[in-house]
Amino acid sequence: LAKIRPGYEEAIAAELAAMLDFIPAEDLAIQWDLAWEVTAVHDNSDDPESKIATHMPPIARLSKLLPDNVALGFHFCFGTFGGWPRFSPPDLGRPVDLVNAAVAAVPRRVDWVHIPTLDRADDEFYRPLARLKLGGARPYLGMIHSMSTFQPRLDAARKHLSDFGLAAYCGFGRNAPEEMQRTLADHLDALKIARLA
Numbered sequence: 001l002a003k004i005r006p007g008y009e010e011a012i013a014a015e016l017a018a019m020l021d022f023i024p025a026e027d028l029a030i031q032w033d034l035a036w037e038v039t040a041v042h043d044n045s046d047d048p049e050s051k052i053a054t055h056m057p058p059i060a061r062l063s064k065l066l067p068d069n070v071a072l073g074f075h076f077c078f079g080t081f082g083g084w085p086r087f088s089p090p091d092l093g094r095p096v097d098l099v100n101a102a103v104a105a106v107p108r109r110v111d112w113v114h115i116p117t118l119d120r121a122d123d124e125f126y127r128p129l130a131r132l133k134l135g136g137a138r139p140y141l142g143m144i145h146s147m148s149t150f151q152p153r154l155d156a157a158r159k160h161l162s163d164f165g166l167a168a169y170c171g172f173g174r175n176a177p178e179e180m181q182r183t184l185a186d187h188l189d190a191l192k193i194a195r196l197a
Contacts, residue, residue: 001049009058016065025067031114032059034098035077042094052098056105063106073112073137074102077170092117093128100133110135116142116169121152129161142169144190151193166190 019028034055043050066072076095089095095115103110113134118125132139141164143153157164168183175183 025069029071031073060105071111075114096128110137112138114140119146121156140165140167144168
C-alpha cells in the first residue's frame with residue numbers, strides 16, 4: 001500500500017481535474033468513500049494502516065484540490081465485498097473517531113457525512129454518535145435496511161444524535177435491478193416512520 005498509494009492519489013487528483021474541466025464547480029458533488037479506511041482502523045495491530053493518522057494526509061490533500069463551491073461529503077462504510085456488511089464493528093466508536101479526524105483534516109467545508117448502521121438497536125452501538133464533531137456537516141445515518149427493526153434502531157440513534165438525515169447503508173450501484181422497487185419503497189416507509197416517531 002505504501003508503494004501504490006502515491007500513484008493512486010495522483011490518479012484521483014487527475015480525475016478531479018478532468019471533472020472540473022467539464023463540470024461547473026457549483027454543479028459538482030464529490031463524496032469520498034472510506035470503506036477501506038473504516039475496515040483498516042478496526043485492526044488493533046501495529047500495522048500503520050490501523051492508525052487513523054495514516055489515512056488523513058491523502059484526504060486533506062485531495063480535498064484541498066476542490067474549489068469551495070464544490071459540495072463535499074464522506075461515506076464511511078463497513079464494506080460490501082462478499083455481501084453487506086463485510087464486517088460488523090462492536091459499536092460506532094471507531095467510525096466516529098475516523099469521521100471526526102477526516103472532517104478536521106479537510107481544509108475546507110464538508111457538507112455531509114454518511115455513516116451506516118447495523119441491524120442493532122442497543123444503546124451501546126449508537127452511544128459514540130454523541131461524540132461526533134462535524135463542523136457544520138449534515139450527518140446521515142445509513143439505517144434504511146432491515147425494515148422490521150427500523151423503528152427501534154431509529155429510537156436508539158435519536159438518543160445520542162438528535163438531528164440527522166436518513167439514507168440506505170450504501171449506494172445503489174450493486175443492487176440488482178429487480179431489488180430497486182423494494183429499496184425505494186423502504187425509503188418511503190422510513191420517511192413515514194421517522195415523521196411519526
